[in-house]
Amino acid sequence: MPNNRAATAPSFTPVDVPRGLSGVVVTDTALGDVRGREGFYHYRQYSAVELAQTRGFEDVWHLLVHGELPDAARGAAFAARTAALRGLPEEVRVALPAIAAATGPLAGLRTALSLLGASLGFRPVYDVDVDRRRADTLAACAAVPTLLTALYRLGRGLEPVEPRDDLPYAANYLYMLTGSEPDPARARAVEQYLISTIDHGFNASTFTARVIASTGADVAACLVGAVGALSGPLHGGxxxxxxxxxxxxxxxxxxxxxxxxxxxxxxxxxxxxxxxxxxxxxxxxxxxxxxxxxxxxxxxxxxxxxxxxxxxxxxxxxxxxxxxxxxxxxxxxxxxCGLPREMFTPTFAAARVVGWSANILEQAEDPKIIRPAARYVGPVPPVAVPVAG
Structure with a gap:
């Protein structure tokens, strides 16, 4: 006798969950976790706070993307590779003044990231292999500090400062923001802040990035959605x-x-x-x-x-x-450390973009689209449509 269960069973069984999906496990991840009752969180197998206290930003970026902390040689190679990606395509560069005139750095980042993805030829993660996905995330992450600082300076009538490939991620960010090479103590303090905020479980912006990645969209689309979620004052503001x-x-x-x-x-x-x-x-x-x-x-x-x-x-x-x-x-x-308050949340984004990207890469390996259900609570259908007039 043929098995007809698949043909007759409902497509899903509704499951009631807490508001806001609080405590609901939606997938597996190897990127890290937040253990709220213990006051502890980690990236991969390492304490995130210990990483912030002992390693540089690029090393932790490498950990999230490649799954391991690099030795000195590989760390230097990764830092050099990502530093070389900090410059912007000409199509993006010429559009930034108009974006800056219309809005602030964080909102402007959404538009700039879309343009960056188009200029660099980002393709849907569904259509490309893991190496191309990773390359797209590295290019986007490296460009985000350049975009944010350029938008901030242009909004104040100042010329953007070109990135330097001889400075670490955090120091270069401060340099592009102020035009001066930062004091080492302040650069390190900002670096530790950036490392500590790279990732933090399935927060609203990270989950948004993963939902979009589950559709197979390109890296820029995933990051734009995450930035939009971060802009809310209850999240990153x-x-x-x-x-x-x-x-x-x-x-x-x-x-x-x-x-x-x-x-x-x-x-x-x-x-x-x-x-x-x-x-x-x-x-x-x-x-x-x-x-x-x-x-x-x-x-x-x-x-x-x-x-x-x-x-x-x-x-x-x-x-x-x-x-x-x-x-x-x-x-x-x-x-x-001298950062203007308008740049506090954008600075958070300059760190979290690495965590978003790692989550995008992980989600892209799962072919299942994220598609929850909702309970309808409106008027009981069907009701006849009234005649117009």
């Missing part, structure tokens, strides 16, 4: 807002009253709380340490605000673990 909170509080004697008023009003305190961590965010802990190495009144005030906010939140929201997340001290560190 909080570092400058956390600093705005410090500015609004102003002085130590205003901390308690300012925080209590906002918490009792139901407002969110930017820089506190995380969707996954139920203990201190390890990225925040590392960045606090970096900030304290610089020292100064801003750092002292940030630490004081952190302590008082956590105490007030514990009092007013008992039973909830609410600590600083990466954005709080990221804003402090970037401010100390």
């Amino acid at each position: 909080a570092p400058s807002r956390a600093l705005d909170t410090l500015d609004a509080i102003g002085t130590s004697d205003r901390i308690d009253s300012w925080i209590r008023e906002r918490v009792l009003a139901g407002d969110r305190i930017m820089g506190f709380g995380h969707a996954v961590y139920r203990t201190e965010d390890p990225r925040s802990r590392m960045l606090r340490g970096i900030a304290r190495q610089f020292g100064g009144s801003l750092v002292d005030f940030a630490v004081e605000v952190e302590h008082r906010v956590e105490a007030i939140l514990a009092e007013l929201k008992p039973g909830r673990e609410l600590h600083t997340n990466v954005e709080f001290y990221a804003g402090v560190v970037m401010e100390l």
Whole structure:
């Protein structure tokens, strides 16, 4: 007797999941994980914080893309290869002034990445082999800092600064932003921030990149979608807002009253709380340490605000673990390193593009398109369509 189960069974069995897919496992990954109850996250088999403290950005990029940390020779070769990709095609270069005149660096990156992909001939990941996919991601990642800094400078009436292939990723980013070779301590601080934010589980922008990759679209399309998700203030837009909170509080004697008023009003305190961590965010802990190495009144005030906010939140929201997340001290560190606040989230994108790319490469190996279902809750159909008039 023939087996007709495939012909008669429903296409899927609906499964109810938490809002926002919280805690829902949607696939397997070898790239890393976030263990929120432990306050720990990793890239491949290595602690992400330890990598930020001990290795350079290009080494960690190599780890995410190739699956292993390079030795000195391979690390130097990878750094040289990616540095050679920092320049922009002429078609992109000539379009940047118009993009910068219309919008800011992060929004402009969406348009610029689309143009970059077209100029470099990116093809759907479905149609190319893994080597071509990897080459496309390297080209896009290498160009992102050049695009962001050029858009920022053009928006202020300044000429873009050409990339240098003799500087590491973070130092070159700061050089293109300011036009001056950065102080080594500040370049290293920014590099550590960049490494610590390369990847972080299936956050909104990473998941967006993977959904688009599952359709077989090209690398640029996947990255544009991820940038769009990152632009939301609930995802990547909080570092400058956390600093705005410090500015609004102003002085130590205003901390308690300012925080209590906002918490009792139901407002969110930017820089506190995380969707996954139920203990201190390890990225925040590392960045606090970096900030304290610089020292100064801003750092002292940030630490004081952190302590008082956590105490007030514990009092007013008992039973909830609410600590600083990466954005709080990221804003402090970037401010100390001379980055303009408008470039805080773009700087995050300059790091996360590597994580997005690694996820795109991994997703491209899975032939199954990501296509969830929704529960319809509108008027009961079918209803006759009324006659017009």
